[in-house]
Amino acid sequence: MTLISFIKQLFAIKAPTVSVTVQITAPQVDEHLKKQCSEIGIPLEQPPVCPYCSTPLKKRPAKKTQCPSCREFMYVRTRPKDNMRVLVTKVQAETVDEQWRIVTGTQEAYLARQEEENRAKEEIRSRLQQKFGKEASERDVQWAYLNKQRLQHGLKNNWGLYRNTTFQMAEQVRKEKHLKTALALYLEVCFYDLNGPENRGGLDRNWLKEFPPFDLKSAFLAPAIVSWVEEISVQLKLSLEEVKGIFLEHNNKIYKGLAFLRAPEICWPLLQKELDKVIKNGENGQAS
Numbered sequence: 001m002t003l004i005s006f007i008k009q010l011f012a013i014k015a016p017t018v019s020v021t022v023q024i025t026a027p028q029v030d031e032h033l034k035k036q037c038s039e040i041g042i043p044l045e046q047p048p049v050c051p052y053c054s055t056p057l058k059k060r061p062a063k064k065t066q067c068p069s070c071r072e073f074m075y076v077r078t079r080p081k082d083n084m085r086v087l088v089t090k091v092q093a094e095t096v097d098e099q100w101r102i103v104t105g106t107q108e109a110y111l112a113r114q115e116e117e118n119r120a121k122e123e124i125r126s127r128l129q130q131k132f133g134k135e136a137s138e139r140d141v142q143w144a145y146l147n148k149q150r151l152q153h154g155l156k157n158n159w160g161l162y163r164n165t166t167f168q169m170a171e172q173v174r175k176e177k178h179l180k181t182a183l184a185l186y187l188e189v190c191f192y193d194l195n196g197p198e199n200r201g202g203l204d205r206n207w208l209k210e211f212p213p214f215d216l217k218s219a220f221l222a223p224a225i226v227s228w229v230e231e232i233s234v235q236l237k238l239s240l241e242e243v244k245g246i247f248l249e250h251n252n253k254i255y256k257g258l259a260f261l262r263a264p265e266i267c268w269p270l271l272q273k274e275l276d277k278v279i280k281n282g283e284n285g286q287a288s
């Protein structure tokens with residue numbers, strides 16, 4: 001089987017943006033920007049209140065948290081104006097993110113990427129419309145877009161990006177409540193992570209010998225993804241043995257075609273160790 005036909009075969013299963021963390025120590029903020037972002041968010045130093053409904057919060061949120069009163073998601077951001085951590089609404093968080101892009105000079109590239117994404121989605125929309133004779137749903141357009149992205153990342157041996165796109169697909173189906181598919185995709189992401197996916201940007205075969213597509217030095221497990229695996233398993237009333245079965249069955253199909261360093265059988269005990277920790281923490285939390 002060729003790599004292309006193998007990757008295409010992976011798309012038989014049904015539905016990510018690549019996030020880049022920029023470290024900034026001393027932002028160059030001009031007066032205009034200072035004025036523009038003076039009033040965004042509630043500084044976390046003050047007694048914390050929900051930025052939507054102003055309900056006082058028992059705990060100062062350290063990350064995205066749901067308000068216990070209005071159930072809206074509150075976000076934590078650092079303002080470029082004064083480097084202060086603030087609690088904000090989703091819309092305010094987007095504004096702060098934009099301000100950071102302006103401060104770091106990445107806004108133009110961001111807008112260009114957005115434009116490219118919109119163009120690609122429009123193409124997909126009209127293709128789906130022709131195929132099915134009716135307007136395609138946003139969901140179908142997004143899913144087809146992610147599939148296309150994933151294919152492109154795979155063809156270039158960009159397995160870090162491929163992994164990120166798989167994560168976005170898992171997120172999409174989880175939000176759509178297709179929990180079985182979401183679980184299989186989160187387990188697939190864990191399998192990539194435990195193999196250390198690298199981005200090789202289309203290097204040819206000779207270079208790949210020196211810079212392989214997977215490198216165990218980069219292997220890791222993301223706690224948030226392990227938590228999702230645990231949470232969905234509970235929702236689906238699956239035992240750890242059953243989760244193991246899904247992990248092995250789903251990932252063995254993928255393992256056969258690509259240059260992974262660890263087989264699913266080798267990866268599972270590593271994931272199980274982390275799952276055990278999450279389960280134990282949950283039990284301790286309930287007991288206290």
Ligand SMILES: [Zn+2]
Nearest residue numbers: 050053067070
């Ligand atoms: Zn609230």
